[in-house]
Amino acid sequence: MTNSHTPQSAAAEQPADQLPPLFVIMNAGSGDTNAETVADKLATLFAEAEQPYELFFCRQPGDLPEMTSQAIQQASKRNGVVAAAGGDGTIRFVAQEVIAADLPFGIVPLGTFNYFARDNGVPLELDPAAKALLAGIRARSERQIQVGELNEQVFLVNASLGLYPQLLVDREALKKQHGRSRIVAKLAAFLTLLKRDIQMLLRMEHSGGEEESGEKVIPASTIFVGNNALQLADIGLAAESESVKNRQLAIIALPPMSAGKRIGVAFHGMLGVLSKAPEVTHFACRQLVVEPLSRRKKRLVKVAMDGEVSHMQPPLTFRVGPKCLRLIAAVSPGDET
Secondary structure (H helix, E strand, O other): OOHHHHHOHHHOOOOOOOOOOOEEEEEOOOOOOOOOHHHHHHHHHHHOOOOEEEEEEOOOOOOOOOHHHHHHHHHHHOOEEEEEEOHHHHHHHHHHHHHHOOOOEEEEEOOOOOHHHOOOOOOOOHHHHHHHHHHHHHHHHEEOOOEEEEOOOOEOOOEEEEEHHHHHHHHHHHHHOOOOOOOHHHHHHHHHHHHOOOEEEEEEEEEEEOOOOOOEEEOOOOOEEOOHHHHHHHHOOOOHHHHHHHOOOOEEOOOOOOHHHHHHHHHHHHHHOHHOOOOOOEEEEEEEEEEOOOOOOOOEEEEEEEOOEEEOOOOOOEEEEEOEEEEEEEOOOHOOO
8 A cells, every 4th residue: 555645556557548547536534444445445446447547545634635736737637537535525625626627526435424425326335436436437427516615615515604613523523532423423413512502693695596685683503504405405405405406505594592492403404304493594595695793802713614624714705606516427337338
């Protein structure tokens, strides 16, 4: 196995004119499967398919920017395809650079929830996912996928501020103690909702939706912006799920509330009936500008994008991205070449 700064390669062994070379960036920290085993399996699958490839293996989170840059440069020079092997956060990071370079993009999902893969019909098991990617490359099959942006940073599934980013911080801490799994993630969410309380006064301005554009000031504990139709349908926001399919984003706002009410809202979401929770405000639009009104002590705001937490300078502008992601589309067996 190569080290984190040396790509594993078979590209030089294959005729350059047969297929576009594939440049795979793999995050070793994604999912709960042994990363080196996964990397070896991918290498075997690509070699058996005679697919020119380079595998960029990121052992540490800090390796991801450098590896992504290397893969983008190589793919741009050689008219290749860039793919991300990891969870939604890894996929989001690589996708942002791929969109800027206007390259085709594939994924091998290795995360906990894999909402982006599930929403786009990508298999969740390793072998079928890799084979679907290879079939898509051979068919030259692409699909234009809407992305969201938060202050010009791409997100694919969702972005948020308030209680939800704090939930992700707590979840990561619990995962370090008990491992990565959906059960651990849900337990962490429950504990956060039980113990945490965030109160913000926000100026919000939205435009480009079915509702009349406007500006208002609201007390809030969480603003959640969704770009994934499957996730929205799962929690019971059918109208917003359809809106996302029509070049809009889904907005969910929660006011400050007691722990009991927070748990109640969470159960509405788990049961797929969030639209029936009386405390929840939800609508769709193309752009939302959010600005905390009391931020003297802390100028930066904690935000989350596709499960990764960072800090940004307000105002926060959520919008439908002007460029789409060129996703390598799954093809049926009859379409493979």
